[in-house]
Amino acid sequence: MVLSTAKYIFMFAESWQLIIKRINIPAIVKVHDTDYIILDCDYDLENTSSKGLVVKWFFNTNQVIYQWIYGRSPLADEPAAKYVDLTYKASNDPHTEYRAIKLNRPGVDLTGEYTCVISTFADERMANASMIVYSTEEKFELVYRKMIIDDKNGVEIICIAEGLYPQPTLNISVESIPKRQIENPTIKLRDDGLYNILLSIILLDEGLPETTIVKCLLSISKALYNVSRKTVYYTG
Known part of the structure; x- marks a missing residue:
């Protein structure tokens, strides 16, 4: 039983x-x-x-x-x-x-x-x-503008991307220049839920070779997404 x-x-x-x-x-x-x-x-x-x-x-x-x-x-x-x-x-x-x-x-x-x-x-x-x-970028640009810094020739390098999600990162690298501490990018969350991001650095010509390759890397790490832009800067 x-x-x-x-x-x-x-x-x-x-x-x-x-x-x-x-x-x-x-x-x-x-x-x-x-x-x-x-x-x-x-x-x-x-x-x-x-x-x-x-x-x-x-x-x-x-x-x-x-x-x-x-x-x-x-x-x-x-x-x-x-x-x-x-x-x-x-x-x-x-x-x-x-x-x-x-x-x-x-x-x-x-x-x-x-x-x-x-x-x-x-x-x-x-x-x-x-x-x-x-969401990948609607716009991604790497540009520079020459400027005078304390009476010396210099350059501001600007990398900007718009319309991304999730929050992206930017990294600027300059050929022949060791990696340096770069300021945090400016990040803006738009009304549509997408991100705009901008990063800039300022360099003196005297610390650069005559021809310098500049590269900007845009990443969305959570999406395993990477894309880059590069340009050539001539001193003087």
């Missing part, structure tokens, strides 16, 4: 088993480089009852941006609502058809951490992953 009861309890526990098989979220997405992306949370009810089945997607921990209650139509909220295609079905299975989010022409405001939570009256599971939607 004891063995029979133990077996019954084991089988009962096994029957309540909701699992998330995988969460598929693109790690890095370039703005305007794709028509849409899919955030998918593939789960299996196995033997779990579908009663109370709800799929929720959270943005940056506690903000619900998508919810599907089994038997109803899905709903979306900001910042994702303006991108979400609520007609998209991830499968033909009525228990998983609206598990995923289709985002049309995603913007940089979708950068963050996503958590999918699958729950029923009997069980709950969650999984998370991060996504960066980045």
Whole structure:
């Protein structure tokens, strides 16, 4: 009798088993480089009852941006609502058809951490992953202007980039000159959520060779993005 009861309890526990098989979220997405992306949370009810089945997607921990209650139509909220295609079905299975989010022409405001939570009256599971939607430069220039510094010939080297996301960095290097402490760049966050950045250095001609190659490196480290500009400066 004891063995029979133990077996019954084991089988009962096994029957309540909701699992998330995988969460598929693109790690890095370039703005305007794709028509849409899919955030998918593939789960299996196995033997779990579908009663109370709800799929929720959270943005940056506690903000619900998508919810599907089994038997109803899905709903979306900001910042994702303006991108979400609520007609998209991830499968033909009525228990998983609206598990995923289709985002049309995603913007940089979708950068963050996503958590999918699958729950029923009997069980709950969650999984998370991060996504960066980045924007490359609208403008990137490296220029210089000659100037007089304490009655000596000199130059101001200016590197400027506009319309980037996430926050970028700039680095100016001058051929034949050892790396030096350079002032921090000026960074401005625009109303549209993109960044402008400017970095400048001032040098005396007497410390430079007659012909000098100047290079500026623009980077978005979180997006593994790098691009550079270079110019030649002639002293005198």
